[in-house]
Amino acid sequence: MEQRGIRTDKGNLNRAIQVTNLKLxxxxxxxxxxxxxxxxxxxxxxxxxxxxxxxxxxxxEAMIDxxxxxxxxxxxxDNRLEVLSEHTRQVGIFLKYKPxxxxxxxxNHPTHNAEIRAYEAASSYxxxxxxGKQTLPTKAWKAEYSRLTAERSELSQQYVSLKDEVREVEQxxxxxxxxxxxxxxxxxxQTTQGLRR
Numbered sequence: 001m002e003q004r005g006i007r008t009d010k011g012n013l014n015r016a017i018q019v020t021n022l023k024l025x026x027x028x029x030x031x032x033x034x035x036x037x038x039x040x041x042x043x044x045x046x047x048x049x050x051x052x053x054x055x056x057x058x059x060x061e062a063m064i065d066x067x068x069x070x071x072x073x074x075x076x077x078d079n080r081l082e083v084l085s086e087h088t089r090q091v092g093i094f095l096k097y098k099p100x101x102x103x104x105x106x107x108n109h110p111t112h113n114a115e116i117r118a119y120e121a122a123s124s125y126x127x128x129x130x131x132g133k134q135t136l137p138t139k140a141w142k143a144e145y146s147r148l149t150a151e152r153s154e155l156s157q158q159y160v161s162l163k164d165e166v167r168e169v170e171q172x173x174x175x176x177x178x179x180x181x182x183x184x185x186x187x188x189x190q191t192t193q194g195l196r197r
Contacts, residue, residue, distance in 0.1 A: 053173075056173050057173070060169050063165060067159065077152045078152065088141055088145070091136055091141075093122040101116050
């Protein structure tokens with residue numbers, strides 16, 4: 001039927017098989033070329049030396065030191081941000097309840113006792129925080145808080161990127177050590193086999 005120009009299921013199947021075989025042949029050729037290229041690249045590859053490994057160890061140590069330094073800076077910034085946050089919170093309480101305190105401090109109003117105590121607690125906190133100064137430096141505290149927030153954000157970004165780099169270097173270092181251990185095993189097996197002969 002195919003010779004007469006009439007397509008059949010069997011003929012269609014044969015054509016599909018020919019196309020598939022052609023694609024498989026192309027893939028095999030491509031795979032052989034890739035394997036040859038990989039062998040050539042492996043032959044060109046330079047194995048790491050002990051100097052390279054000690055340099056890698058030193059770089060990793062320096063990166064970890066820098067990471068610890070950034071971590072320490074982050075902690076001090078976080079601590080200062082907490083203090084400033086508490087200062088501004090106490091200033092808010094102080095200013096909110098100051099009129100109530102001035103109005104009812106002489107009278108002992110049970111309805112305003114909580115506000116008066118909150119004002120007195122904020123007042124004593126701020127006296128200790130001001131170290132003898134008379135004016136509240138709220139603008140300075142807010143400016144410092146904004147500056148420290150920006151600094152914290154920058155330090156956090158540095159810390160995260162450095163953490164990722166440290167992880168990559170540690171992984172590379174581990175791979176190099178595994179490679180060297182594998183080579184050492186191969187050499188010991190070869191020398192043992194050479195001694196047996």
